[in-house]
Amino acid sequence: MHRGHQLRLEGITHRFGEFVAVQGIDLDIAGGEIIALLGPSGCGKSTILRIVSGFISQTQGRVMFDGEEVDHLPPNRRAVGIVFQNYALFPHMTVRQNVAFGLEAQKWQRDRIAPRVDEMLSLVHMREFAERMPRELSGGQQQRVALARCLAVDPKVLLLDEPFGALDKNLRLDMQIEVKRLQREYGITTILVTHDQEEALSMADRIAVMSRGCIEQVSSPTEIYDQPATLFVNQFVGTTNIIPGELIESDATACRVRLVTGETLEATSRPGLHAGAKVVVSIRPEHMRLQDEFVPNCMRGSVKAVLPLGPYVLYEIELGAGATIKVSAPRRAAGDSLRALGQMVHAAPAKVAACLVFPSQ
Amino acid sequence: MRFSESQLALPLAALFVTFFVAPLSVLVALSLVTEQGGNTFTAVHYIKFFTDSFNYSILFETLLLGLKATGVCLLFGYPIAWIAARAKARWQSVLIFLVILPILTSVVVRTFSWIVILGRQGILNQIVLGLGLSHEPVQLLFTEVGVVIVLAQVQMPLMVLPILTVLTRVDTNLADASRALGAGEWRTLWRVTLPLSLPGIVAGCILTYSACVTAFVTQTLIGGARLIYMPLQIYQQAIGANNWPFAAAISVIFMIAVLALISLFGMFGRRV
Numbered sequence: 262m263h264r265g266h267q268l269r270l271e272g273i274t275h276r277f278g279e280f281v282a283v284q285g286i287d288l289d290i291a292g293g294e295i296i297a298l299l300g301p302s303g304c305g306k307s308t309i310l311r312i313v314s315g316f317i318s319q320t321q322g323r324v325m326f327d328g329e330e331v332d333h334l335p336p337n338r339r340a341v342g343i344v345f346q347n348y349a350l351f352p353h354m355t356v357r358q359n360v361a362f363g364l365e366a367q368k369w370q371r372d373r374i375a376p377r378v379d380e381m382l383s384l385v386h387m388r389e390f391a392e393r394m395p396r397e398l399s400g401g402q403q404q405r406v407a408l409a410r411c412l413a414v415d416p417k418v419l420l421l422d423e424p425f426g427a428l429d430k431n432l433r434l435d436m437q438i439e440v441k442r443l444q445r446e447y448g449i450t451t452i453l454v455t456h457d458q459e460e461a462l463s464m465a466d467r468i469a470v471m472s473r474g475c476i477e478q479v480s481s482p483t484e485i486y487d488q489p490a491t492l493f494v495n496q497f498v499g500t501t502n503i504i505p506g507e508l509i510e511s512d513a514t515a516c517r518v519r520l521v522t523g524e525t526l527e528a529t530s531r532p533g534l535h536a537g538a539k540v541v542v543s544i545r546p547e548h549m550r551l552q553d554e555f556v557p558n559c560m561r562g563s564v565k566a567v568l569p570l571g572p573y574v575l576y577e578i579e580l581g582a583g584a585t586i587k588v589s590a591p592r593r594a595a596g597d598s599l600r601a602l603g604q605m606v607h608a609a610p611a612k613v614a615a616c617l618v619f620p621s622q
Numbered sequence: 623m624r625f626s627e628s629q630l631a632l633p634l635a636a637l638f639v640t641f642f643v644a645p646l647s648v649l650v651a652l653s654l655v656t657e658q659g660g661n662t663f664t665a666v667h668y669i670k671f672f673t674d675s676f677n678y679s680i681l682f683e684t685l686l687l688g689l690k691a692t693g694v695c696l697l698f699g700y701p702i703a704w705i706a707a708r709a710k711a712r713w714q715s716v717l718i719f720l721v722i723l724p725i726l727t728s729v730v731v732r733t734f735s736w737i738v739i740l741g742r743q744g745i746l747n748q749i750v751l752g753l754g755l756s757h758e759p760v761q762l763l764f765t766e767v768g769v770v771i772v773l774a775q776v777q778m779p780l781m782v783l784p785i786l787t788v789l790t791r792v793d794t795n796l797a798d799a800s801r802a803l804g805a806g807e808w809r810t811l812w813r814v815t816l817p818l819s820l821p822g823i824v825a826g827c828i829l830t831y832s833a834c835v836t837a838f839v840t841q842t843l844i845g846g847a848r849l850i851y852m853p854l855q856i857y858q859q860a861i862g863a864n865n866w867p868f869a870a871a872i873s874v875i876f877m878i879a880v881l882a883l884i885s886l887f888g889m890f891g892r893r894v
Contacts, residue, residue, distance in 0.1 A: 314802055336801040343802045349795035353817050362813070363803030414804060 265293035265450035266327050266417040268313070273322035275308055282308040283474045286322070293448040295441075296479075297461035300471035301497070306454045308474075310420050313452065314341045326417055337366070342416030342449075346423040348407040350395035356382070356406050357391040363414035381409040384443070401432045408440065412447060419444070419451040425460055437464055458498045462486065470494045492541065492619040501543045502586040504560075505621060508538045515613055518542050520560070522581040527558050528616035539621035546589040548615035551576065551600065552607045559609035560586070564600050574599055578608055653870035660867075667871035677855075677872065681879060684852040687766065688835035688883075691773035692781075695830045696823065698774065699781035703822075704815070706782070707789035718786070722779045733843045736772045737763060740844070764846030772844045773834045780829040788822030789815070824891030828884050835880055852876045 273286040283305035290296050298306040311317045313324055315336035324331050331339055350359050360378045369377070382388040385405035395403055404424065411419065424440070425433045441464055444451050455461050461468050462482045469479045470493070478490035489495035496503070506520040516530035518540060528542055552559070565585065566577035569592075576588045588608050600606060610616045654663050671677045706717040724732055739745045740762040747759040762768040792815065800810040838853040845851065850858075852872065860869035 314798075316798060316801075336798070337804050337806050339802075340804075341802055343799065345795045345799060347793065347795060349793060349799040351796060351800075351814060362800070362805070366800075366803055366805035366809055410803065 265291075265448045267292045268418055268450055268452075269323075269325040269328070270309070270313070271323040271325065273309065273312060273319050273324070275305075275312060275317065275319045275321075281474055283312075283319075286476055288469060288476065288479065290450055290452070292450055294466050295444055295451040295453060295464060297453040297455055297465035297468045298471055299455055299458060299461040299468050299498070301456055304471040305474040306456075306471050307422065310343075310422055310452065310454050313418065314343055314420055315339045340414070340417045341420060342411035342414065342418070343420045343422060344404070344407045344411055344424045346426050348395075348403045350403055350406055350410070352395055354395075355391065356387065356393050356395070356398070359395065359406060360410045360413050363410060367414055377413060381413045382406075384412075385409045385439075400428050401436055404428070404436055405439070408443060412443065412449070417450065419449045421451065421453045423455055423457075424453070425455075426457070433460075440464070462498070468498075470497060472497070487614075489617070492543065492622065495543050495617065495619070499545060500587070501545045502549075504542045504544075504580075504584055504586065506540055506542055508534055508536050508540050508618065510536050516618060518618060520580075520584075522560060522584055524560050525558075526560070526610070526616060527613050528618045529614055531618050531620075534618060534620060540618045541621050543617045543619060544586070544610050544615055546575065546587040547573075547591075548611050549586075549588045549608050550611055551578075551588055551590060552609060555607055556609050559607040561605065561607050562586070564602055564604045564606060567599055567602060569599065576600060576606075578606060649870050650874055652867055653874050655867050658866045667868045668875070670868065671872055671875060680850055680852055680855050681872075681876065683850075684835050684876070685879060685883060687769065687773075687841075687851060688831045688880075690766075690770045691777065691834040692827050692831045694770055694774040695777055695781040695834075696827060699778055699826065699830075700785060700819075700823070702778075703782045703785035703789055703819075704811075706786050718783075721782045724776045725779055729839050732776065733772070733840055736768075736775075736844060740768050740771070763844065764848060766845070766849060769841060769845045769849065772840050773837055776837070776840060777830045777833045780833055781826040784825040784829065785819055785822040788819045788825075792818045820891060824887055827887050831887070832880060832884060835876075 268288075268290040270286050270288040274284050275282045286305075286309060288296070298309060300306050308317070312319045315331070315334060315338075318332065326339075350356075351362065354362065357378055360381055361374050364374045364377055378391070379388065382391055385408055387402060387405050387409060390398065390402060390406075395406070398406065421440070425436055428436055437460065453461065453464055462485075465482060467479055467481055468485050470477045470485060472493050478485060478494050480488070480490075485494060485498055489498065492503075495501055504520050504522070504526075506518040506526070508516055509519050509525065510517050511530045511534060514530060516528055516534070517525055518528055519525050520542065526542055534540060555561070560578075560580050562578040562580040562585075564576055565579045566575075568575040568577075570589075573589045573591045576590065577585055578588055579585050586608060652658070653667055654665070656662050656664050656666060702717065702721060706714050706721075709717060737744075741747070742759045742761070742763070744763070746762065750756050750760055751758075762771070796814055796818070797810050800814045801807075805813065835851075836853055838857065841849070841851045842854050856869050856873050856876070859865050859872065
């Protein structure tokens with residue numbers, strides 16, 4: 262095992278003609294770290310991937326490996342490994358030839374290539390498939406080969422471009438575990454580009470959430486989920502309820518919001534938001550409890566829909582003023598009775614920390 | 623009345639039989655009689671062809687001409703297709719239009735323009751003399767080199783279009799993957815792009831080759847009277863010497879020879 266290489270993006274901006282694809286991207290990735298670029302399609306995450314790998318040169322900014330600028334290097338001299346969404350195995354070569362391709366291109370000695378190929382194929386449990394053609398392999402197997410091909414040449418940075426998108430759900434989980442194992446084993450600095458929040462949350466040490474060419478927040482998965490910096494991050498990662506309201510008082514830690522329903526709710530304060538500001542309150546469905554009696558700090562409404570989803574039940578609650586929220590309630594024991602349609606309930610946040618406020622847009 | 627699906631092919635089959643199988647049978651039959659209208663079957667025309675070295679040197683020259691023209695076509699056509707495949711949509715259509723332009727021009731007009739370009743006082747020679755590359759005009763018209771140049775230009779679309787079709791279908795990630803693995807542009811072209819576009823190359827070569835060896839007008843007008851290729855020879859035997867059975871016999875021989883060469887191309891394409 263070796264320490265991975267450090268990667269630094271400094272003020273990266275890229276324009277396609279008039280269109281600004283990415284703007285002012287600053288990102289420091291530690292050696293051996295796995296970071297996810299998460300965002301909807303068209304947010305610029307793939308553009309960053311192509312800039313790091315050298316396929317497009319950015320309009321402004323610098324890419325540095327271990328403190329050294331690499332912007333002048335073409336893709337074949339950057340030592341960046343890419344696993345593509347469709348794996349991009351060479352269809353006219355066997356598995357062995359695919360894995361050997363990079364070694365040959367990098368002028369490895371002939372007698373060292375075959376053992377290295379065997380080593381890499383063993384690592385991804387594909388040794389017995391060495392003489393097969395890519396079209397004879399399943400999606401998961403193709404991905405293993407793509408990984409082996411990529412890691413064989415010992416790249417400084419590994420780029421995974423939506424690598425699990427084409428796999429079915431069970432296989433996806435297996436491959437995620439497998440890739441994470443390999444990544445740890447090799448200690449290779451990795452960027453995972455994805456629009457799948459679960460993938461980002463489960464795989465990455467840190468997540469950079471992107472929107473419209475900018476990074477909204479870079480944090481650990483739990484922080485992204487629990488303390489989103491912006492409403493976009495809050496809504497993109499996980500699901501949440503948004504209720505408009507007006508800030509009536511605010512101190513350093515907590516604030517009170519008068520909701521459009523007329524009720525008031527206590528929430529975590531946000532710097533820069535003062536009394537009188539139009540805001541939205543965000544509470545995740547699993548951070549609320551349904552109660553029969555009125556308690557302070559709650560919202561009253563009637564049950565509009567009941568969706569039993571196995572481990573938990575999702576209720577849709579209609580509040581006043583046309584607002585609806587979703588509340589998910591865990592089922593503690595089999596035979597727990599569900600709430601009836603039309604029943605009046607009180608939805609209360611489990612903690613003040615679960616209530617976030619954002620400036621109204 | 624009910625039709626089975628195979629019956630839907632009947633009109634096509636009828637067309638095929640009337641306009642292809644029937645004439646071909648007549649041709650083969652004609653090549654086996656002693657004289658037109660005769661009814662004694664004989665192989666005398668075939669024997670005559672193969673016992674006269676003049677005849678099979680024409681056959682050989684024609685087949686070779688096809689190879690040369692196809693080779694030149696491939697040499698220029700592949701890069702054109704490669705550039706077109708990577709060009710933006712607007713430039714791609716401009717390039718394709720330029721490539722198919724020869725097909726849109728009348729064969730006679732096109733050939734005479736080439737005579738203007740290649741002649742002793744032609745544009746090409748004026749450039750050569752003007753630049754001082756040669757002291758006297760280069761003989762291009764009525765030479766094989768001239769024929770090869772013109773054939774390559776005229777048949778270019780048949781080479782470029784199949785290659786372009788295949789190239790645009792090759793996943794661009796493959797070339798990127800190759801580059802990221804450390805391969806330079808040339809290695810990527812040689813090891814990835816070229817092998818993957820082989821079906822297009824084979825198709826292009828087959829089309830170009832069969833068009834080149836049978837290009838009667840180009841061969842005759844650019845090649846002149848001294849360069850005799852199979853189409854002219856067939857024409858002369860049939861129309862000039864009025865020896866239809868012999869013309870039919872050499873037609874059959876020519877057809878079989880071309881088919882044999884083309885299937886060789888095809889086999890090469892399948893093996894790789």
